[in-house]
Amino acid sequence: MAEPAENTASAISDLSALLGDRLSVSSGVRDHHSHDESWHHPALPDAVCFPHTTEEVQDIVRICGKHAVPIIPYGVGTSLEGHVIPEQGGITVDMSQMNAIVQVNAEDLDCVVQPGVTRKQLNEYLRDTGLFFPIDPGADASIGGMTATRASGTNAVRYGTMRENVLSLTVVLADGRVIKTSARSRKSAAGYDLTRLFVGSEGTLGIITEVTLRLYGIPEAMSSAVCSFPDLDGAVNAVILTIQAGIPVARIELLDEVQMDACNRYSNLDYPATPTLFLEFHGSEAAVAEQSETVKEVCTDFGGSGFQWSTNAEDRNKLWEARHNAAYAAKALRNNSRMWATDVCVPISRLAECLLETKKDIQENNLLAPIVGHVGDGNFHLAFVLPEDDDEEFARAEAVNDRMVMRALAMGGTCTGEHGIGTGKMKFLQAEHGEGVSVMRTLKMALDPENLMNPGKIFSA
């Protein structure tokens, strides 16, 4: 193993004095922090530290700044585009030990948490309060990481994304100063929206050390439903009409026939292997019944069949477990495979077209890539299931991904609806934002002139 450069060694020495055994250079710990859940090539940090307080994070940032060593904030490592990989080495700041729930303000429907709290941990904690935090990206991600990547997931169609649900942040800036981005009130028109500047900044502008989140009352009733369609067009058109009619669906997820087949095999289910919508409704007993019946009619009009809704919690859990296991189910379609998850988001009027052209491209290139979509938002995912070592097939997948992204952009969409840029989507940023990328660079330079905060992410420089 190579010795770290002199400046890095000095930083490690200072950090060790500050943190004692909460600074690790062990190869096991470094290896654990060398990757996320994506296919992106790992890279080792020179050391990993585990702060307990905002003040310690300030000290860490100042020490790294003094020695000009890169700083990589890390939650629980569930990102999908290489966000936490130390591309240029440096110090990974693992926030998982800052995992206290600081405050729950039940009357105000908000809470204050440290960034290492995971979404499941938060909802466990909230259970007795009658409140819940709806954002659900699938993985049990940390709230800090979800904030930094502007995560969303299955409930976003009703409850919004992290953009809408973060009320305020405490952030340690690149120079070690600490700011609170906003008051705790529900809205404010007081100056620039610093909160939204940091939501989705992927650790490149500062380290989030506290997050104030909106919460929601657990609905009086929930119902879930499944509906099979003969084709993708019908399923997507049913979604469009549902959204347009203002029916406040809580979840409306599309699984294509490849994914349904995978789910049937993996979870031992017997749904038709055709494009299928999974739905959930939240509200009063009467509202949930009315919404379910209305959407049933809409689905039937578009050729949907077998629509059954249930308020039974067991049925609901089974359904969403199958949905949440979609990635594992996809991976199980092929032995010794690796997954490559990618996502785009388009205006919903273009969704069917974008999906169908993408599916055609997958088939023509003889690839295995089930599709699931948060279709209420126009957002869908491909999961390429690739052999472990086949560069040629990987290259074909890469070309399909490139074309899918450019197709989405041409339709007024974005290169990523919820996974973020990391390193994986960097090459598309210019095509999507044009001159906007130089504005992003200007902001980055203004707040992190030495380019030490998670360098090599979002921007290609």
Next chain:
Amino acid sequence: MAEPAENTASAISDLSALLGDRLSVSSGVRDHHSHDESWHHPALPDAVCFPHTTEEVQDIVRICGKHAVPIIPYGVGTSLEGHVIPEQGGITVDMSQMNAIVQVNAEDLDCVVQPGVTRKQLNEYLRDTGLFFPIDPGADASIGGMTATRASGTNAVRYGTMRENVLSLTVVLADGRVIKTSARSRKSAAGYDLTRLFVGSEGTLGIITEVTLRLYGIPEAMSSAVCSFPDLDGAVNAVILTIQAGIPVARIELLDEVQMDACNRYSNLDYPATPTLFLEFHGSEAAVAEQSETVKEVCTDFGGSGFQWSTNAEDRNKLWEARHNAAYAAKALRNNSRMWATDVCVPISRLAECLLETKKDIQENNLLAPIVGHVGDGNFHLAFVLPEDDDEEFARAEAVNDRMVMRALAMGGTCTGEHGIGTGKMKFLQAEHGEGVSVMRTLKMALDPENLMNPGKIFSA
């Protein structure tokens, strides 16, 4: 009248060559652009121009930049904290002639408009599409101005503010470059949130030349209701419980007994002159009925009486007309008066306390200041009704306002929920944001190093 400085004269000459008679130096036009709807002291621009295209705005900005002349973007002048007043002279860029509705994407529930479109104009235009744009700050403000001030209003409790409802912006930067801040898709995780950076930036970072907005289906049914309470506490607690129960009220407005008395006189109504909630519900027939009945029970539990709901459009219009005329009704309480509207926003758990302490302060200082509140958000307004020329009474009002803001900040609130900073709230920004203000200044300097975009606003420098 003083001659403009040499650089300003040169800019005017260049602008005149560019725009012909769409550049005005007439005293009438300059006077019209010297003030907004607030009490803040007017100041004349040196000239006013009326661009028709984004390219013209780019040229205007480049000309002003070349001659180092301040640029003040102007919508329709309905701001309330002095946002459009040319504090340092310069060129006002009146966007009212850029008032085309560029695109309505009904399937996607969005539209693209020029910034001079007003909210009423947009809703008139949308009427036949079955869609509407919900943000309603009272005045018939321009969409550009509403974006620049992060406006909200009575529907925000259900539909959010401009923060949640702007999908993308076209912006001319201080150096004349033009950017599009985002794709048109419902969500994106692609890089920094440039859209939110400009929403609420009050013209200090660039000029908005196009706005993509979210739209909503006109609800199948709407009902409205009024309920009188013996005291403020009861009214506010009814609101808290309603929000906490997740009832999706579309509007929930509080008028105090002073305001109710004013409305009764002005609109010839006979409501009890006690704290009163005005409500509106949107949804299906059944949902609206259920929501109305549930909220009626909640209100009754907190001492509310006379709760009657109606789906009759005439009743509803009468009610909301009275609400929208609240400011005129307040002004009519006193002959030859002027109004000073101010707002704060607090976490809803502190709302009753903040309101009651503020009312006590108003009474102890012998001031006339009705209160209306978007209470579902914790946001309320004072409207000081002041004699035209009484500096002593004005000073007392100023002291009450200062104490109200500091009270709101101490409760975790903000110095303005929806009016913005302009010049009027500048003195509170540091108290609210601390070190965050220096981050805002850093962003401003990075994007407008010559400080030409609406100088003297938000920041005190």
